[in-house]
Amino acid sequence: MDNGSVENGFIVDLSNAKNTSQLIYELSSILDLPEARNKKICLKLGDTDLNQSQLLSIKALIDSMQGEIGLIDTASAQTKAAAENLSILVSELKNEVEVEPEHQATQEEIDTVLGIVTTVDENNEEKQENIPLTPIADFSEVAEAGGLILNGDSKYVMMDTTGILPDEQKNHEENPESLPTLYLNRTLRSGQTISYEGNIFIVGDAHPGSELIAKGDITVWGILGGIAHAGAHGNVNAKVRALKLNAIQLRIAGLYARRNDTYNVPYVQKSNEFTPEVAVLENNSIVIYKKLRRDE
Amino acid sequence: MSGRVIVITSGKGGVGKTTTSANIGTALAKAGNKVVLIDTDIGLRNLDLLLGLENRIVYTIVDVVEGRCKLKQALVKDKKNPNLSLLAAAQTRDKSAVSEEQLKDICEKLKKDNDFILVDCPAGIEQGFQNAVAGASEAIVVTTPEMSAIRDADRIIGLLAAREEIESYKLLLNRVRPNLIATNDMMSVEDVVELLACDLIGIIPEDTGIISSTNKGDPIVNDEKSLAGQAYRNVARRIMGEEVEFLNLEEDKNFIGKIKDFFEKTIKEIKAKI
Amino acid sequence: MSFFTDFYNKVFSFFKPQDTAENNVKDVARSRLKLVLMQDRTNLTPKILEQMRGELIDLLSKYVELDKELLELNFEQEGDQVALMLSIPVIRAKDEKEIEEAIKKDALLKGITLADDEEDDTEEETGTDELQEETDKDSEGNQDETLPQETSEADENGESQAEDTENKNSDEENVQETV
Numbered sequence: 001m002d003n004g005s006v007e008n009g010f011i012v013d014l015s016n017a018k019n020t021s022q023l024i025y026e027l028s029s030i031l032d033l034p035e036a037r038n039k040k041i042c043l044k045l046g047d048t049d050l051n052q053s054q055l056l057s058i059k060a061l062i063d064s065m066q067g068e069i070g071l072i073d074t075a076s077a078q079t080k081a082a083a084e085n086l087s088i089l090v091s092e093l094k095n096e097v098e099v100e101p102e103h104q105a106t107q108e109e110i111d112t113v114l115g116i117v118t119t120v121d122e123n124n125e126e127k128q129e130n131i132p133l134t135p136i137a138d139f140s141e142v143a144e145a146g147g148l149i150l151n152g153d154s155k156y157v158m159m160d161t162t163g164i165l166p167d168e169q170k171n172h173e174e175n176p177e178s179l180p181t182l183y184l185n186r187t188l189r190s191g192q193t194i195s196y197e198g199n200i201f202i203v204g205d206a207h208p209g210s211e212l213i214a215k216g217d218i219t220v221w222g223i224l225g226g227i228a229h230a231g232a233h234g235n236v237n238a239k240v241r242a243l244k245l246n247a248i249q250l251r252i253a254g255l256y257a258r259r260n261d262t263y264n265v266p267y268v269q270k271s272n273e274f275t276p277e278v279a280v281l282e283n284n285s286i287v288i289y290k291k292l293r294r295d296e
Numbered sequence: 297m298s299g300r301v302i303v304i305t306s307g308k309g310g311v312g313k314t315t316t317s318a319n320i321g322t323a324l325a326k327a328g329n330k331v332v333l334i335d336t337d338i339g340l341r342n343l344d345l346l347l348g349l350e351n352r353i354v355y356t357i358v359d360v361v362e363g364r365c366k367l368k369q370a371l372v373k374d375k376k377n378p379n380l381s382l383l384a385a386a387q388t389r390d391k392s393a394v395s396e397e398q399l400k401d402i403c404e405k406l407k408k409d410n411d412f413i414l415v416d417c418p419a420g421i422e423q424g425f426q427n428a429v430a431g432a433s434e435a436i437v438v439t440t441p442e443m444s445a446i447r448d449a450d451r452i453i454g455l456l457a458a459r460e461e462i463e464s465y466k467l468l469l470n471r472v473r474p475n476l477i478a479t480n481d482m483m484s485v486e487d488v489v490e491l492l493a494c495d496l497i498g499i500i501p502e503d504t505g506i507i508s509s510t511n512k513g514d515p516i517v518n519d520e521k522s523l524a525g526q527a528y529r530n531v532a533r534r535i536m537g538e539e540v541e542f543l544n545l546e547e548d549k550n551f552i553g554k555i556k557d558f559f560e561k562t563i564k565e566i567k568a569k570i
Numbered sequence: 571m572s573f574f575t576d577f578y579n580k581v582f583s584f585f586k587p588q589d590t591a592e593n594n595v596k597d598v599a600r601s602r603l604k605l606v607l608m609q610d611r612t613n614l615t616p617k618i619l620e621q622m623r624g625e626l627i628d629l630l631s632k633y634v635e636l637d638k639e640l641l642e643l644n645f646e647q648e649g650d651q652v653a654l655m656l657s658i659p660v661i662r663a664k665d666e667k668e669i670e671e672a673i674k675k676d677a678l679l680k681g682i683t684l685a686d687d688e689e690d691d692t693e694e695e696t697g698t699d700e701l702q703e704e705t706d707k708d709s710e711g712n713q714d715e716t717l718p719q720e721t722s723e724a725d726e727n728g729e730s731q732a733e734d735t736e737n738k739n740s741d742e743e744n745v746q747e748t749v
Contacts, residue, residue, distance in 0.1 A: 164354055164369045191339065193388045208350075209387050248351050258351040261375065261513075443603055450607050480596045487600055491607060 010039035010067075015046025020054055024061065031065040040070030042091075047075050052082040059086065158285055159249075159256040171253055174235040179216040188212070188226065195232075208248055217241070227251070236281050243274035250279050250286055257286040299330075299407040302414055302535070303432035305456075307448030309419030311440045312470040315506060315516075316528070317416040318346040320436075322515045323532035325380035329411040332371065334383045334402070336428040337418035338393055341385035348375055348513020349382055358386040361398045367405055376518075391423045396430035403431025412535075421455065429456070435465040436497060441472060441483045450492055466497035468531065473502045474545045479561060498531035500524050501545045619643065626656065632672035635661045 012030050017023035027043075030036060041062055050058070059069055071089035074080050083090050180198035190209025194200060199216035210226035212218050217239050218230045224242035229251035231238025236253045250257045257279075279288045304317045314337075321333045335343035338358065344350045355370035360383070367383075374380035383402070386393065399415075406413050417428035429435070435456050439449035449467075456462045469485055476482035489496055503524035509516040516525040517532075523543065530540045609615065623643045630636060642657040664672070 159352070159354070161354070164365070191387050211388065249354075256354065261348065261351070443599055443606075446603055447606055447610065450610060454611065477596075480594050483596050483599055483603075487596065491600070491603055 010036050010070075011042045011044065012036075013044045014048070015044050015073075017046075017048060020048070020050065023048060024058065027058065028061060028065070031062065031067060037066050039067060041067045042070045043072040045072055045074040045076070045079055048079065049076045050074075050079045050082055052085055055079065055082045055086055055088070059088070155260055156250060156257040156286065156288065157260045159258050161254070161256050165254055165256075171234040171236055173237045174216070174231075176216040176235075176238065181216070182214075187222070190226075206247075214238070230279075231281075238281075240279040241276070243276050245277040245279065245288060252279065252281045252286055255281060255286055297408070297411065299332075299410040299413050300434060301403045301407065301432045302412065302434045302436060303417055303429050304414060304436045304438060305417035305425065305428065305452055306419065306438040306445070307421065307452040308439070308445045311438050311445050312500070313419075313438050314342045314346055314416050315510070316436070316438050316468060316470065316500075316531075317414050318343060319515045319517045319525070319528040320532050320535070321380055321412075321414050322347075322374070322377065323517045323529045324412050324414075324535065325374070325377045326517070327532060327536065328379070329536075330379050330409065331412045331414065332381050332383060332406050332410050334399075334406075334413065334415045335385040336391075336394070336399065336415060336424060338385045338424070339387065339390040340418070341387050343416050344372075344382060344384045345513065346510055346515065347380075347382060349384075350513070353384045356384045356386040357402070358389050358393045360402065361394050367402065391418070391427065394427055396427050399427045400431040421451065425452075425455075429459065429462065433461060433463050435462050436468050437465055437494065438468045438470055439488070439492075440470050441477075441485075441488050446483075446488060446491060453492060453494055465494065467492060467494040468498045468500065469496065470500045471502045472499055472545060479564065496542075497534055498527060499542055499545065500527045500531075501543075630658065632664075632676060633669055634658075634663050637661055 012027060014023050014026055017026055023045075031041075043058075062069055069088055071091050072079070072083055073091045074083070080090050176199050181201055182194070182196045182198060183201050183203075184194070185203045187204035188194065188202065188206040188210040190207050193211040193213070194202075195211075195213040197215045199219070200212055200214040201219045201221070202212070203221045205222040206212060206220055206224050206226045206228070208225040211229070212220075212224075212226065213229045213232045215233050215235065215238075216230065218224075218228045218241070220228075220242040222242070223244040223246055224240070225246045225248065227249045228240045228242075228247050230240045231253040232251075234253050238252050240247070240250055240252065246259070248259055275290060277288050277290055279286055281287075304313050304320070306313050314335075317333055321331050325331045333343060333347075334357065335341050336357070337343075341356075344353055349372050352372050354372075355365040357370065359365045360367050360370045370383055371381040372384060374382065403413055403415070413431075415428050415432055418424035437449050437452055437456070439445045453465060456465045467489065469488055472485065473482055477484045485496070485499055501523050503516065503522055505516055505519060505522045506524060509519065516522050517528045519525045523545070527543055530543065533540050609619075623641065626643070627636065627638055627641060631638075637659040640659045643654070
């Protein structure tokens, strides 16, 4: 969202819907989610042309599901006109998609992410110092800033690892696609460790007491309950994904987060509903996003 | 300061060693002592669960022994009491990962900065037990008043008595049910002490509160109302040298309760006669 | 509470059952445990105890007539010391002639093996018992022996007694070979 930020906002991206009926179908299934209740819905409509009556029925649908239209994003002039007629706020979206040139992250930028400051002293030797981590207890700030859906409750707390971790770790960026991937079709139990110089993909659960240590990403097609360490050699781009993220400890590169004590999940709750989540490094912290957006 | 290294062992599994270690450790720390708890049950660790610290473990005793981290880095401070630290066992290895010498070395190092080092021993008499007693100079033998536990405790006492380094060993009788003792269905405290010929350091009553304290990760000594908690606190005081009378474990029953007990006992005796 | 128990005791005292060992679960447990603990501490299985009992009976029967049924062999604990207690009702003591015959008979049965040096144990035991018998002959009641003492005495007296035995028998029977 470029212009205007919405309080208590919920973004629904329907720009890839091929026709109106598909749009409405997707919208209704998304509105069914508990997170969508009582929020201001921001619709991203992309190129889809909608006339006034169609837009009105969409509005009615949202109203019936205890939501409210906040604003819409559209590239279509027709939709824009229809929205204005219905007094629905429209956000400006440029037609051109700006392609950002591939950005090679400098070491400085990487260090900022990780909270490390590099200084050069008299002897021209580089010295790295850790900026003490500030635990982000409340993820809603991040939600408002970026407009992405997050875990509302503070399920995870950053761990202070100053003085604990080895200093030799070189932080860098690496594209997980360039790494080999280990594919496992089984459930890991307590006491089992998988360590791999690449990505790890598990079809199954990882029970509390198990460990997954990967140079690249970790993806669990199931419930992740144990310890997961992605980017174990210092890759700050690494991510941890799971259909249900219940890890006892999440570690990405050199940053460690532990499950909060007050979050009472005595053992993994098996349920038929999964809420896919991904944990990434951002702003000197590990942040968890719910995977409702198709792009990362 | 030179700390006291006490091993908490039993022989038989499931009698309450880990619960005892967690609770005595917490009680000693609450009284102002600097305490380190060591879990030597490598491969099947539990002490971290009882203290509610399972989320905070980064390094374990195996990491220390294999040089991946310093001893200080592996000590996890307790949630509530900074006087108390835990050296956790590894979940992914087994008891051959650590040797007696290494454990003894760790105990020696910890003695310098701490008042008490409590070593939680795994069940059995093999490598795990050998490791756990390696650095200890005192022992607490935990048993319940039932046949197999007492037999195993006797074996352990024999093994401890044969070790010169163990200067003293005391008995802790756990999961005592006074109502069963009253009806002669369970051996009394005196019976057990007589059979094992060992001095008593504590009598802990059976308490269903232990289950929820384990589930919450909050040792029962933190519960002021629990009888078992109080009994554990008394054990800590005795360890510190205080003379504390053993608790009267008969539950404070109301009048109706006492009448009920009386009738139950009578009926039982009459039935026996018939 | 005590008022009730007093009342109960007075009125129903004739109903009061004997708390026999079988009824009392805890006493059963206690006696079982006692036995088990003794066995564990001294490394003797029930089978070995039976064997020991049998051999002791045979041995002692040579010198005194025993009531074998009433023979008791138990471990007792005093503090942390364990002792083997043997309790044998003696019907009557045998006179010298009977004892000699019994010893001869025993030798016959064991025959060749007595000649072996390795069988010194048997000879030593015999010697010890003779000595014990002489000292304890006065007490015709129960006879208590403690195992540790027995073995130490055997070391001292075995040799001299063995010689005596040999001398006694060399004239009469040629079964015994000289050592």
